[in-house]
Amino acid sequence: MGVRPPADNSDEPDVIEFGIAALDARLSDVDIEYPATAREVRDAAGHVAVPFDASGHSMTLSEALDETTATEFDNEQELLNDLHPIFERKREATRNSILSQLRALVPF
Numbered sequence: 184m185g186v187r188p189p190a191d192n193s194d195e196p197d198v199i200e201f202g203i204a205a206l207d208a209r210l211s212d213v214d215i216e217y218p219a220t221a222r223e224v225r226d227a228a229g230h231v232a233v234p235f236d237a238s239g240h241s242m243t244l245s246e247a248l249d250e251t252t253a254t255e256f257d258n259e260q261e262l263l264n265d266l267h268p269i270f271e272r273k274r275e276a277t278r279n280s281i282l283s284q285l286r287a288l289v290p291f
Contacts, residue, residue, distance in 0.1 A: 201234040202270040203263050206244065209233060210259060217258045221248050224262065235273045242273060 200208055213228040229245030250269045256262040 199234075199237050201236055202274065203267050205235075206231075206233045206247075206266065206270070207259075207263060209244075210262075215259070218255055219262075220255050221251070221253060224248060224256065233270070235270045236277055238277070240273070240277050242270075 209231045210228065213231065215224060215227045219227075225245050225248050229243060229248065231244045232241045233244060233247070234241040244266075247266050247269045251265050253261075253265040256265065
């Protein structure tokens with residue numbers, strides 16, 4: 184997923200990546216040979232922080248793997264597909280928090 188940031192004349196990226204899009208981008212920098220077990224993925228990239236919403240809230244790949252029941256991934260796409268619902272649940276839970284609702288009311 185991605186959201187366009189507010190327009191300004193800075194050198195910031197055009198899109199803020201979060202969730203599976205951010206994970207996919209971060210996995211491109213990690214060497215994982217598939218098929219891979221959850222432990223192998225954790226050992227290779229468990230420390231990688233992945234934002235799960237546009238506000239920058241994040242969780243590590245290791246934390247996401249703790250919440251999945253999958254034990255092996257045949258390829259990167261399977262890993263992304265298995266972790267997608269986890270990132271979505273975290274995003275929804277954060278969006279529905281009282282603090283997030285109050286922030287939505289403030290216009291700045």
